Amino acid sequence: MSEPVLSIRGLERTYVTGDRRLQVLRGVDIDVYPGEVVGLIGPSGSGKSSLLHAAGLLEQPDQGHIHVAGHEATDLADAERTRLRLHHIGFVYQFHHLLPEFTALDNVALPQRIAGRSKADARDRARDLLTALGLAERVDHQPAQMSGGEQQRVAVARALANHPALLLADEPTGNLDPATSKVVFQALHDLVRETGVAALIATHNMELAGYMDRVFALKDGHLEERAARSLAY
Numbered sequence: 001m002s003e004p005v006l007s008i009r010g011l012e013r014t015y016v017t018g019d020r021r022l023q024v025l026r027g028v029d030i031d032v033y034p035g036e037v038v039g040l041i042g043p044s045g046s047g048k049s050s051l052l053h054a055a056g057l058l059e060q061p062d063q064g065h066i067h068v069a070g071h072e073a074t075d076l077a078d079a080e081r082t083r084l085r086l087h088h089i090g091f092v093y094q095f096h097h098l099l100p101e102f103t104a105l106d107n108v109a110l111p112q113r114i115a116g117r118s119k120a121d122a123r124d125r126a127r128d129l130l131t132a133l134g135l136a137e138r139v140d141h142q143p144a145q146m147s148g149g150e151q152q153r154v155a156v157a158r159a160l161a162n163h164p165a166l167l168l169a170d171e172p173t174g175n176l177d178p179a180t181s182k183v184v185f186q187a188l189h190d191l192v193r194e195t196g197v198a199a200l201i202a203t204h205n206m207e208l209a210g211y212m213d214r215v216f217a218l219k220d221g222h223l224e225e226r227a228a229r230s231l232a233y
Contacts, residue, residue: 003070004031005165005198006055011064013050024050025061026221032166032198037189039209040202041226042218048202049170051218055200056089056168057081069165086115090159090197092188094171096151098143098158104130104150105139108157115162122161129157132194133187149180156188160195167192169201173208181205 013025024047032038040048053059055066057073066073069088073081098107108126113119130139133153143151152172159167172188173181185208192199201212209215216223 002034004033004067005069006030006032006200007065007067008051008055009065011051011054011066012062013047013054013059014062023221025054028064028221028223030200030216030223032200034165034198035193035196036214037192037199037201037212039212039215040200040218041204041206041209041215046218047221048218052168052170052200052202055166056091057085086111087162088165090162090164090167092152092155092159092167092169092172094174096143096155098151098154100143103140103142104135104146104154104157107143107154108161111158112161125161126157129160129191130154132191133157147180148176149184152176152184153187156184156191160191160197163195164197167197167199169199171202171204173203173205178207181208185211 008028008030011025011028012023014021014023028051040051042048050059054061057066057068061074064074068084071084073084076084099110102110105123105126108129109119109122112122112125127139130136133156135150135153138146138150143154146154169188173184176184189211203209215226217226
């Protein structure tokens with residue numbers, strides 16, 4: 001078996017508000033491999049976003065170790081964490097957060113330009129991704145000219161623009177109707193398989209979770225693996 005793209009060991013995270021302490025992660029361990037779609041389920045407040053933020057190097061855990069694409073990332077300086085995110089990690093959120101004044105093409109090209117790619121190469125890559133996601137006719141449209149599902153597919157393309165090794169998605173279909181959710185999830189799923197990226201996806205949608213390779217439930221700060229296929233029925 002290949003090496004995991006994301007490997008987490010002993011992750012702990014506690015939030016302190018006044019004299020109240022809330023421990024949401026209690027020694028979490030997880031590995032995600034290339035081309036694998038792993039689901040993360042659990043009620044609101046269970047720690048799904050905290051786990052994704054730690055895996056994406058957006059928050060520093062209290063304890064534990066995080067390896068991303070072969071890099072020990074837990075104690076990196078901010079500049080190194082930023083570099084690792086830019087080149088190895090893609091994010092998709094519940095809300096697309098597209099730049100409203102930019103076209104779909106330019107929204108997807110932008111992170112590539114930030115990473116140092118030429119304008120022509122960035123736009124070529126953006127066009128290829130948008131076409132793969134069924135948006136060839138929408139490349140010159142601004143977000144307000146697209147449906148919610150189309151906007152979210154642009155967000156998926158943007159997340160994959162810099163050829164990340166790891167894709168993290170936090171309720172990527174949570175703001176969509178059931179039919180559109182399936183379209184967006186299928187597009188994301190197919191690109192994960194095609195590109196070999198490792199995907200960790202938090203969702204409340206049990207039907208979609210049932211089509212993932214593995215599913216973990218966060219309960220009392222611990223991960224429990226569930227039989228994925230049984231969740232779809």
